[in-house]
Amino acid sequence: MSNQEPVNSFSSRIVVLxxxxxxxxxxxxxRFLTTTTKAxxxxxxxxxxxxxxxxxxxxxxxxxxxxxxHRVLVAGNNLGCGSSREHAPWALMDYGxxxxxxxxxxxxxxxxxxxxxxxxxxxxxxIHDKLTQNPQQRVTIDLESCTLTLEDGTTVTFQVEAxxxxxxxxxxxxxxxxxxxxxxxxxxxxxxxxxx
Amino acid sequence: xxxxKSLFEKVWERHIVEEEGADKxxxxxxxxxxxxxxxxxxxxxxxxxxGLKVRRPDRTFATLDHSIPTLxxxxxxxxxxxxxxxxxxxxxxxxxxxxxxxxLFGYDAENRGVVHVIGPEMGLTQPGFTVVCGDSHTSxxxxxxxxxxxxxxxxxxxxxxxxxxxQRKPKTMRINITGALQPGVTGKDVALTVINTLGFSxxxxxxxxxxxxxxxxLDMEGRMTVCNLSIEAGARCGMIAPDQKTVEWLRxxxxxxxxxxxxxxxxxxxxxxxxxxxVFDKEITIDGSAIEPMATWGxxxxxxxxIVKGVPVAANEDEERALKYMGFxxxxxxxxxxxxxxxxxxxxxxxxxxxxxxxxxxxxxxxAPGVRALIVPGSEWVRVEAEKEGLHQIFLEAGAEWRLPxxxxxxxxxxxxxxxxxxxxxxxxxxxxxxxxxxxxxxLASPATAAASAIAGHVAxxxxxxxxxxx
Numbered sequence: 001m002s003n004q005e006p007v008n009s010f011s012s013r014i015v016v017l018x019x020x021x022x023x024x025x026x027x028x029x030x031r032f033l034t035t036t037t038k039a040x041x042x043x044x045x046x047x048x049x050x051x052x053x054x055x056x057x058x059x060x061x062x063x064x065x066x067x068x069x070h071r072v073l074v075a076g077n078n079l080g081c082g083s084s085r086e087h088a089p090w091a092l093m094d095y096g097x098x099x100x101x102x103x104x105x106x107x108x109x110x111x112x113x114x115x116x117x118x119x120x121x122x123x124x125x126x127i128h129d130k131l132t133q134n135p136q137q138r139v140t141i142d143l144e145s146c147t148l149t150l151e152d153g154t155t156v157t158f159q160v161e162a163x164x165x166x167x168x169x170x171x172x173x174x175x176x177x178x179x180x181x182x183x184x185x186x187x188x189x190x191x192x193x194x195x196x
Numbered sequence: 197x198x199x200x201k202s203l204f205e206k207v208w209e210r211h212i213v214e215e216e217g218a219d220k221x222x223x224x225x226x227x228x229x230x231x232x233x234x235x236x237x238x239x240x241x242x243x244x245x246x247g248l249k250v251r252r253p254d255r256t257f258a259t260l261d262h263s264i265p266t267l268x269x270x271x272x273x274x275x276x277x278x279x280x281x282x283x284x285x286x287x288x289x290x291x292x293x294x295x296x297x298x299x300l301f302g303y304d305a306e307n308r309g310v311v312h313v314i315g316p317e318m319g320l321t322q323p324g325f326t327v328v329c330g331d332s333h334t335s336x337x338x339x340x341x342x343x344x345x346x347x348x349x350x351x352x353x354x355x356x357x358x359x360x361x362x363q364r365k366p367k368t369m370r371i372n373i374t375g376a377l378q379p380g381v382t383g384k385d386v387a388l389t390v391i392n393t394l395g396f397s398x399x400x401x402x403x404x405x406x407x408x409x410x411x412x413x414l415d416m417e418g419r420m421t422v423c424n425l426s427i428e429a430g431a432r433c434g435m436i437a438p439d440q441k442t443v444e445w446l447r448x449x450x451x452x453x454x455x456x457x458x459x460x461x462x463x464x465x466x467x468x469x470x471x472x473x474x475v476f477d478k479e480i481t482i483d484g485s486a487i488e489p490m491a492t493w494g495x496x497x498x499x500x501x502x503i504v505k506g507v508p509v510a511a512n513e514d515e516e517r518a519l520k521y522m523g524f525x526x527x528x529x530x531x532x533x534x535x536x537x538x539x540x541x542x543x544x545x546x547x548x549x550x551x552x553x554x555x556x557x558x559x560x561x562x563x564a565p566g567v568r569a570l571i572v573p574g575s576e577w578v579r580v581e582a583e584k585e586g587l588h589q590i591f592l593e594a595g596a597e598w599r600l601p602x603x604x605x606x607x608x609x610x611x612x613x614x615x616x617x618x619x620x621x622x623x624x625x626x627x628x629x630x631x632x633x634x635x636x637x638x639x640l641a642s643p644a645t646a647a648a649s650a651i652a653g654h655v656a657x658x659x660x661x662x663x664x665x666x667x
Contacts, residue, residue, distance in 0.1 A: 020514045021396055021496050023630045030609040034263050034281040036237035036288045048630050053616070075244040076514075078397040081430060081496075082626060084332040085235065086348035104397050107432050108332060112348035159363060162219045174350070175242070179359040181214060181223055185360055188225055196254055 004016035007117050007168040009142040010098060012071035015061060015126030016135040024109060028091040030083075039086055042067075067096030072139055074101045076129045080109025080120075089113040099141050101130050101148070107160050114164040115174060121148055121158045130154060143169055200471035203437050204368050204403045204454035207343045207468065212619045213327045214362055221362040226335075227325040229355045230311045231298070233289040234609075235330030239353035240292040250296040252359045255318060258293045258300040260286055261310045263610050266572055266599035275303075278611035296356075307450075309575020309601045312336035314545035316420065317577055319323040323438040323465035328355055331623060333506075333543045335426040338435035339419035340358065340442055341468045343403070343431040365479035366432050369402040369598045370470070373410035375485030382553065382622065383418025384545060384642035386410060387425040388490035388500040393482055399431030402478065405470060406436050409447030410484035416445040417549035424544045425625055428497035437469035489657050491530060492640040494518030499627075500640065503530050503657045521629055522617075522637050529639040530655040533639070536618035538569040538596075538650035539632070540643050542606040543621035546574025548581055550643040557647035557661045558594040564653030572604040596650065603654040608632045621649040 018029065032044045050060045057063045061120035079102035080088060089112050092100065099119040110120045119141065123131070131137070132152055143165060149155045160168075167174055189195045201209075205347055208224075216222035227645040229252075236258070237293055239437075243249065250256055266348035270277045292545060293300035301308040307318055312333055315321040315641045327337040327344035330352040334609045337344035344565050347361065354361055382619050391408075404426050411419065426434030443462040445632040446452050488502035495518040509526040510516040524533070541555050551573065571591045573579040579601055588598045605612040606624035608631065614620045616635030623646050641649070644658035651661065 019517070023496070023626075023628045025626065029630060029634070030607045032276075033234050033609055034279060034285045036281075036285055037241070038238050039561050048634050053441050053634060078400075078430070079395060082332065082427075082628060084330060084346035084348055085348060086238075086330075104400060106397070106430055107400055108346055108348060112350065115348065115350040137561075161221070163362065166219070174362060175246075175354050175357055178354055178360055178362060180225065181360070182358065184213050184223070185225070185358060189359075192210070192225075194225070194227070196252060 007098070007119060009140065009144065010071065011071050011138055011140040012098065013136065013138050014072045014074045014131060015070040016074045016132050017061070018076050018132060020076035021078045021081055024080055024088040025082055027080070027088040028085065031163045033087055033163070038090045039178040040094060041091035042096065045091035045095040045154060062095070071096060072101060072130070072141070073097050073099070077103045079105050080113070081106040084108045084112070086112040086123070089118045093118050095180055101128070101131065102119065109117055114161070117168060119143065119160070119168070123148065123156060123158065127154070127156055176189050199228065200473035200475070202368050202370070202470045202474040202476060203341060203405055203435060203468055204343065207324055207326070207341070208365060211343070214345070216365060221364050224326060224361050224363045226328050226359055226361060227255060228315070228320055228327045229256045229359070230315055230327065230334070230459060230659055231256060231289070231352070231523040232311050232329070233285045234262040235349050236292065236352055237288045238349050239356055242353040245503045246267050248357050250298060253297040253361060258289060258298050259267045259308055259311050260289065260302060260316055261605045262607060264601045264602050266604045266612055268369065268600060271295055277610065278609070282610065304413070306576055306579060309577065310543045310546055311436070312424065313546055313574030313578065316340060317449070317575055319446050319452035319601070322446065322452060323442060324468050328361065330453035332427045333379050335423050335431070335433045336420050336424040336543055338423040338426065338433050339416060341435055341438040341465065343435065344431055344655045346427065366403045367401050368405065369399065369478040369480070370405045370407055372408040372479070373406065374408050375410060375483055376413065376585065377410055377484055377487060380662050381487050381489060381646065382644060383414050383421040384560035385423045385487055385490045386414070386418070386484065388492065388497065388640065389482060390422070390488045391425060391429045391498045391547040392490070392500050393480070394429040394498070396428070397430040399426060399429035402431050404431045405476070406434060407470070408484070408597050411436055412439065414628070415549055416441060417547045421546070422545055425497065428625060438465045438667045475575045489642065489645050489659065491645060491655050493522065493524060494520070495521050495627055495629050497625065497627060497640060503645065503655060504654055506530055533619060533655045535567055535621050535649050535654055537614050537620035538567060538646050539572070539605040539620055539622040539624060540570070540646050541572030541574060541604055542624040543574065543603070545643050546572060546578065548578055550623065551578065551582050551587050554643040555590045556645040557644055557658055558651065559590045561651045563595035563650045567647055567650055567653055569594070569650040570599060570605055571596050572599045573601045575601050605632055608636070614638070615666065621646045
């Protein structure tokens with residue numbers, strides 16, 4: 001996908017996975033990484049949490065909810081740690097998520113998520129508690145104002161790196177942004193003796 | 197007088213094509229881009245969709261490591277791929293490399309191997325470089341004074357197309373390791389201690405610099421192991437200032453300058469160190485003399501402890517969950533942990549120094565009954581060198597398997613995996629739930645500890661075997 005659909009404001013129910021340190025191996029186990037496309041990874045999102053070895057369902061919340069109704073994943077601290085696999089946000093988005101919320105989100109996973117239009121939202125432990133204590137609630141996320149509004153009306157702001165935010169709001173294509181800088185890149189290579 | 201700078205700042209500044217601003221990241225130039233079969237196909241597809249080719253094939257090198265079998269092909273040359281899709285993924289990289297004129301270290305190449313083993317081995321990795329790869333353990337190359345970090349597939353596409361990345365400058369943290377390591381303590385034990393000290397996310401947002409007498413005394417392989425595991429504390433990269441050891445390790449390697457040009461380059465490399473008075477956003481000190489052989493007991497790499505101290509009692513819910521998954525109660529000695537599998541290899545510990553350390557323990561001994569020991573060299577070069585030294589004979593005589601190079605059981609996507617419920621002592625980098633196969637349980641440790649555990653049949657402090665040898 002070269003150009004992302006602009007992301008702005010949406011409301012949705014949340015789903016809570018309370019575990020801390022959910023690594024990208026949990027989000028999508030490595031044996032599913034032999035794919036050469038991005039499509040269809042939602043069915044193996046959290047595969048080993050959701051399915052038995054014979055493929056039958058385990059009792060897990062992600063097998064019970066309607067993904068079209070629960071677009072926001074609330075997870076424990078340090079979400080997305082571990083492997084740099086971009087298959088993790090691809091799988092979460094294909095499952096149906098539009099945003100992930102945690103008290104801390106790992107660097108590479110955050111960067112990968114932003115590039116695909118999956119919004120990473122870091123909140124304080126207090127707000128996280130309010131979310132997990134009412135795990136059925138509906139929240140509103142507004143990227144323009146960078147605000148998260150809980151069902152009880154509490155509104156907090158969150159940080160999104162300015163350029164990533166602009167890319168999401170306006171559908172700016174990050175590769176295109178870099179390609180526009182090819183003259184500067186060539187000049188840098190000449191000056192620094194790095195030309196081909 | 198100019199402001200004192202850290203090693204990170206010096207390398208970062210040399211790669212700025214366009215400065216960072218409030219509303220835009222810096223455009224960072226990438227000297228070396230390493231590519232493997234798993235995280236690249238969608239990036240090449242993106243280039244195809246835009247009608248682009250790889251901009252700098254001379255700075256882009258590809259290898260096969262993650263999904264390739266480590267068993268030899270059959271008599272007809274068929275390789276035992278785990279699935280047809282794994283084979284297709286390898287063929288996709290072969291086709292993308294050919295189409296874009298990239299050098300691919302494929303099956304026939306004498307240099308094929310795990311991406312973070314072959315980069316330094318060939319001298320592709322050079323001090324002061326920026327190095328990226330679609331793999332979180334790219335931090336390994338920081339051992340040579342590089343800013344080296346893992347990127348996602350979108351960014352792999354960005355580098356293929358432009359040789360640049362849009363990046364914000366991370367914060368800096370220096371980790372000083374004082375004193376001197378005790379005998380039997382290795383770079384892996386240092387790394388597991390650092391992660392245990394920082395915590396699993398303690399490095400998030402930081403570029404780490406490892407410094408102090410313990411780091412200076414480590415060999416290059418040990419330094420690579422330390423930098424490799426930076427990501428396991430959440431850090432984007434970890435680096436070590438180049439010194440004479442770095443220079444001598446690189447001298448004569450295929451891609452470094454040769455002759456007088458090498459000495460000129462080396463003089464330049466040796467200037468890459470943090471100035472006196474350089475300011476870091478955070479600085480911590482660890483007593484290296486107190487580090488002991490480490491083993492993890494939980495399901496994240498920070499959940500480790502000195503082997504002699506046994507398994508700790510859970511301090512919170514997360515630790516309880518980890519102990520439950522691992523089948524430990526907490527408070528027990530490590531000797532009660534019966535081992536099913538020992539894996540020695542990976543980008544963390546698949547180099548010659550690692551195999552020598554394991555062989556020194558295994559020599560003249562036998563792998564305990566019921567233990568499957570798998571030794572996987574990090575590269576073809578390592579495999580050939582190890583065979584020249586006869587290390588493979590030591591492993592085979594001990595009852596271990598000797599395989600072809602690859603990531604193998606570290607990521608368990610090529611058919612080498614640990615069975616459900618089995619306990620593995622592994623020299624790799626992640627003990628996540630199911631990392632080495634669904635339901636697998638992983639204890640991370642050094643090559644010496646893994647070898648000692650293979651012999652003992654339980655998690656074992658390697659020093660008992662070292663003492664036996666000197667007696």
